[in-house]
Amino acid sequence: MHLVTLVASERRNGNCDLLGRYAERYASTSDVKSELIYLKDFEIKQCQGCMRCVLNNEKCKIEDDIYTFIDVIQNGDALLLLAPTYVLTVPGTLKMVMDRFLCIYEKVKDKPLRPGISIGVCSPIDWNQFQLPLMNLFLLSLGYRVINSYFVYGAGQGEVLLENGVETIENSIKNLVEYRPKPYASQIAKYCPIDFCTLFERVEGDKFRCPVCLAPAVLKGDGFYFEAKDLNHHRWTKENIHDHFVNWILKTKPRYKTMLKEIFKKKRELCL
Numbered sequence: 001m002h003l004v005t006l007v008a009s010e011r012r013n014g015n016c017d018l019l020g021r022y023a024e025r026y027a028s029t030s031d032v033k034s035e036l037i038y039l040k041d042f043e044i045k046q047c048q049g050c051m052r053c054v055l056n057n058e059k060c061k062i063e064d065d066i067y068t069f070i071d072v073i074q075n076g077d078a079l080l081l082l083a084p085t086y087v088l089t090v091p092g093t094l095k096m097v098m099d100r101f102l103c104i105y106e107k108v109k110d111k112p113l114r115p116g117i118s119i120g121v122c123s124p125i126d127w128n129q130f131q132l133p134l135m136n137l138f139l140l141s142l143g144y145r146v147i148n149s150y151f152v153y154g155a156g157q158g159e160v161l162l163e164n165g166v167e168t169i170e171n172s173i174k175n176l177v178e179y180r181p182k183p184y185a186s187q188i189a190k191y192c193p194i195d196f197c198t199l200f201e202r203v204e205g206d207k208f209r210c211p212v213c214l215a216p217a218v219l220k221g222d223g224f225y226f227e228a229k230d231l232n233h234h235r236w237t238k239e240n241i242h243d244h245f246v247n248w249i250l251k252t253k254p255r256y257k258t259m260l261k262e263i264f265k266k267k268r269e270l271c272l
């Protein structure tokens with residue numbers, strides 16, 4: 001197995017950096033080809049929203065490292081993602097990659113589903129509600145199945161080594177090595193089994209849904225009931241993403257054209 005470990009913190013000798021280096025060493029003691037990469041080593045610029053990548057099927061014109069980055073990630077059979085928590089959620093650099101989803105899609109759409117694990121480093125407790133859902137959104141949008149997702153705690157550089165950091169890395173690598181694809185089963189859980197999100201959108205009564213993957217969740221005791229058929233057809237499956245591209249994104253162009261006259265009229269009225 002070829003494991004790629006991605007560190008999404010800029011802090012040298014920081015917690016993600018140290019855990020990444022430990023993962024690299026731990027993986028190499030088993031039969032794993034291991035590659036440690038740092039997001040900061042790639043220049044990723046902001047999406048400009050031109051839509052040419054998807055509507056005209058063109059390569060993105062932005063001169064940066066997005067395609068190189070995706071190629072490096074795609075080289076692996078599994079991805080271990082390490083990211084610090086900033087203001088309850090992921091660092092902006094991860095979001096910058098996610099924002100390029102439309103131009104990345106061509107590169108990831110035909111790749112087999114691979115396992116991924118996210119580890120969010122945070123401190124203190126309870127200031128991290130968006131961290132794992134967003135880290136896992138990153139994994140799902142790049143075509144990974146999230147097989148586990150953890151928090152490790154630590155503020156200063158190296159603190160995670162005194163907490164559950166080392167054990168979490170070892171467990172994660174074992175999980176990734178031992179992973180064999182199987183469909184999701186119906187289950188009761190306190191978090192969404194697709195993306196480990198603990199935040200739910202209320203639909204009505206005791207019916208909720210996961211905002212990341214849209215899996216329906218019915219309140220049961222102190223958890224939620226998830227049906228296998230829903231879990232196996234969540235928003236980020238290859239079929240549903242293909243459908244979203246073909247039946248929504250691509251259709252926005254002709255639909256927009258029919259509205260152009262009206263938009264120009266409105267702009268004139270508003271002197272815009």
Ligand SMILES: Cc1cc2nc3c(=O)[nH]c(=O)nc-3n(C[C@H](O)[C@H](O)[C@H](O)COP(=O)(O)O)c2cc1C
Nearest residue numbers: 009011014015016084085086087088122123127155
């Ligand atoms: C700008 C900034 C904002 C932060 N916000 C949070 C936060 O909202 N929740 C949290 O749990 N930790 C927060 N932290 C703490 C970091 O997540 C923590 O120090 C972590 O260990 C950093 O990982 P690193 O050493 O790999 O960079 C913040 C740190 C910084 C620098």
